[in-house]
Amino acid sequence: MIKKRALISVSDKTGLVPFAEGLVAQEIEIISTGGTKAALDQAGIPTLSIEEVTGFPEMMDGRVKTLHPKIHGGLLGRRDLDTHMEAMAQHEIRPIDFVCVNLYPFKETILKEAVTEEEAIENIDIGGPSMLRSAAKNHQAVTVVVDPSDYSLILSELETAGETTLSTRKRLAAKVFRQTAAYDALIAEYLTELVNETEPESVTLTYELKQTLRYGENSHQEAKFYQDALPVDFSIASAKQLHGKELSYNNIRDADAAIRISREYSQPAVVAVKHMNPCGIGIGETINEAYQYAYEADPVSIFGGILVLNREVDQQIAEKMHKLFLEIIIAPSFSNEALSILTSKKNLRLMTLDFSKKDQALKNEKVTVLGGLLIQDQDVVKEDAADWQVVTKRTPSDEEMAALEFAWKAVKHVKSNAIVVANNHQTLGIGAGQMNRVGSVQIAMEQAAENIEGAVLASDAFFPMGDSVEYAGKHGIKAIIQPGGSIKDQESIEMADKYGIAMVFTNIRHFRH
Template sequence: MIKKRALISVSDKTGIIAFAKGLAEQGIEIISTGGTKAVLDQEGIATISIEEVTDFPEMMDGRVKTLHPKIHGGLLGRRDLSSHLEAMEQYGIQPIDFVCVNLYPFKETILKKDVTREEAIENIDIGGPSMLRSAAKNHPFVTVVVDPKDYDQILMELSESGETMLSTRQKLAAKVFRHTAAYDALIAEYLTDAVGEHEPETLTLTYDLKQVLRYGENSHQHASFYQNTLPTSFSIASATQLHGKELSYNNIKDADAAIRISREFDQPTVVAVKHMNPCGIGIGETINEAYQSAYAADPVSIFGGIIVLNREVDGETAEKMHKLFLEIIIAPSFSQEAFNILSSKKNLRLMTLDFSKKDESKEDEKVSVLGGLLVQNQDLIEEKTENWQVVTKRTPTDDELKALEFAWKTVKHVKSNAIVVANSHQTLGIGAGQMNRVGSVQIAISQAGKKANEAVLASDAFFPMGDSVEYAGKHGIKAIVQPGGSIKDQESIDMADKYGIAMVFTDVRHFRH
C-alpha cells in the first residue's frame, strides 16, 4: 500500500513543527523544500526533498522547483478515474494527499520603507499559489491548508478517523482560493500603482476581517468591518481602543467622518459629530479651550456624539466631557488623570490615533451602489485664500477672512446641501442634507440665533438665486464664501451688496453626498 504524502513549504513557520510531527505520527511521508526542510530536519522529522520526487534540480535561484508534473500530477490526479490513475502509474507520479503551503511575504516586503521594485518582484510567489490552486481544485481527494489556525483541526480529524472530512476539505479549499485571490489582488494593486494606471479595466480589492459587528445600521442587519490589507495609518481601522464596549456600524461611520474633519486643522481642535455631520467644531490656544468652543457650538446635539481631539486629553478637559453621554472619544493620547476620569464610564470608548500620519491617508474613496462600485480620489484639493475672488463692493476684513477660511474647511465635510455659519474659532450653526439650499441656510442661521449677527457663512455649492443671500443679510451675516458658477451669480452679488455683505468665490465646489 502506498503511503500517504504531504507537501510542506511555508514562509510563516508558526506551528509547523507540531503539525509536521502530527502528520508523521499518522505515517504520512513529508515532502519539503528549502528553508522549511532545514527546519524540519533539524527537529528530527524525516523529509523527502523536492529533487528526490521530481528527479530534477532546483534552479534559477529557487524560481523553478515545484513547477513539475510529478508535483502537480500528484496534486491534480483524480483517485476515482482510472485514466488518471493509469497516467500516474505510467509516469511514476505518486499522489500527494496533503498540502501545507503559505506564500512569499509580498505584503510584508512592500510595507518595508524604501523597498525596491526588484525586491518586491522577487517576493511574488509563483510555485506556492500554483500548488495551492491545484490542491484546492482537487479537494475531494487532497487536504490543503494555508492558515496555521487550521492545523489542529486537521490533526484532530486524522487522529479520530485516519482522514479528514470532505466538509473540512471543502472549507479549506474555499479558504485557499480566497487567500490566493487576495495575494494576487495585492500584487495587481502594487504593479498598477507603480505604472500610474488610474482606471484599470478591472478592479480587484482585498481587505482583512477586523471585526464581526453586533449588527449593522439597524438591529436586523448583519455587518462586518474589514480593514485595508495594507493598513491606512490615520483611520478608524488603525485606531487603538483603550477602553469601552466594541464599536458599532454607526460608530465606525461617524468616527470616520470625525477623523476626516480633524485633518483640516493644525491648531488645537475639537470635532463633535452626529450622524456623519459635524455638530460642533472649535479651535483654541489649548485643547480645553477648543473643547469649550465645540461644546458651546451645539450643546444639545453633542449628546451621544463622537468627539475627536487633535491634542492629548488632559484632566480638565476630561472632567468636562465626563459630564456628557458620549459614544467615542478619539485623541493622540490621554493623560493618566484623563484616562482615569473617563474610563469610569464602562461603555465609553476611548481610542488613540497617530495624528502625525494625518496627511498620509490619501487612498481612493469607494462607495457601493446596487450592482456596482463608485471610486473617486478624496476631496483633498489644496486651496489658498489668496486665490479667492472678492466679487462684492466690500472686501472681507482680516477677522472675517479667518472666519471664512474656518467655515470653508468645515462645510466640505457637511452633507450637501451644506451651510455653515461660524466665527473665526467656532461653528455657530450647521444646515445639512436639505433638499434645497435656502432650507439649509434657514436651519444654520436659526441654530446660530443671535450669534449669526456679525458671523460669516459658507456654502458648499453656488446659490442658484439671491434668496439665500437675502435671508443671510436680514439676519446679520457679514461675509459669505461660496464657489460661484451659477448663471444667477450676479443676483447673489447684488443682494450681498444690498446688505453690505462681503462675498468671495472660491471656484471650487465641495458637494458631499
C-alpha cells in the first residue's frame, strides 16, 4: 500500500513539530521546504525535500519551487476518476493527501514602519496560495489546513478513524478560500493605494472577527464585530477594555460616534453621546473643567451615556462620574485612584485609547444598503475661519466667533437636520434628526432656554427659508453659523439683520445621515 503524503510549508511554525510528529505516527510521509524542512530536520522528523519530489531545483530566491506538475498534479488529481489516476501513474505523480501551508506575512510586512515597496512585493506569496487552492478544490480527497488551531482536530480524527471526515475537509477548504481571499484583498488594497487608483472597478474588503456579540441592535438580532484587517489605531476596535461587561452592538456604534467627535479637539475635552448623537460637549483649561461643562450641558441625557475624555481620568472626575449611571468611559488612561473608584461598578466599561493617533490618515467610510455598498471619504475637511464670510450688517464679536467655531465642530457630528446652540466652551442645546430644520431649532432652543445669554447657533446645512432664523432671533440668539447656498439665503440674511444677528457662511455643508 502506497504511503499517504503530507506537504508542509509554513511561515507560522506554532505547533509545527507536534503536528508533524502526529502525522508520522500515522505513517504519513512528509514533504517539506526551506525553513520548515530545517525545523523538522532539527526535531529529528524525517522529511523529503521538494526537489526530491519534483526532480527540479528550487530557483529564483525561492520564487519557483512548488509550482510544478508533480506537486499540483498530486493535489488536484481526482482519486475517483480513472483517467486522472492513469495520468498520474503515467507521469509518476504521487497523490498528496494533506497540505499544511500558511502564507508569507504580507500583512505584518506592510504594517511595519517605513516598509519599502520592494519589501512588500517580496512578501506576496504565490506558491502557498496556489497549493492551498488546489488542495481545497480537491477536498473530497485532500485535507488542507491553513490555521495551526486546526492541527489538533486533524490528528484527533486520524487517531480515531485513520482519516479525516468529509465534513471536516469541507470546512477546512472553506476556511482556506476565506484566508486566501482575505490575503489577496490586502494585496489588492495595498497596490490600489500605491498607484492612487480612486475608482477601482471592484472593491474587495476583508475584516477579522473581533467579537461575537450577545445580540444586535435588538435582542432578536444576531451580531458580530469585525475589525479592519489593517487596524486603525484611533478607533473603538483598537480600544483596550480594562473593566466591565462586553461591549454590545449599540455600545460600539455609540462609542464610535463619541470617538469621532473627540477627534475634533486638541484642548481638554469631554464628549457625552446618546444614540449616536452628542448630548454634551465641553472644553476647558483642564479636563475637570471640560467634564463639568459636558455634564452641565445636559445632566438628564447623560444618564446611560458614553463618555470620551481626551486626558487622563483622575480621582476628582472619577468621583463625579461614579454618581452617574454610565455605559462606557473611554480615555487615554486612568489614574490608580480613578480605577479603584470606577471598578466598583462591575458593569461599567472602562477603556483606554491612544489619542496620539487621532490625526492619523483615515480610510473611507463604508455603509451597506440593500443590495449594495456606499463608500465615501470621511468628513474631515480642514476648515479655516479666515475663509468664512460674514453676510450680515453685524459682525460677530471675538467671543461669539470662538463660540461659532466650537458649535461648528460639534454640529457636523449631529444627525441631520442638525442644530447646536452653544457658547465658547459648552453645548447648550442640540436638535437632531428632525424632518424639518425649524423643528431642530425649536428643540435646541428649548433645551438651551435658561442659558441663552451670549449663546450662538450652528446649522449643519443651509436654512431653506427665514423661519428658523426668526425663531432663533425671537429667543435671544445673536450669532449664527451655517453653510449658506440656499436660493432663499437673502431671506435668512434679512431676517438676521432684523433681529441684530451676526450670520457667518462657511460654504461647507456637514450633513450626517
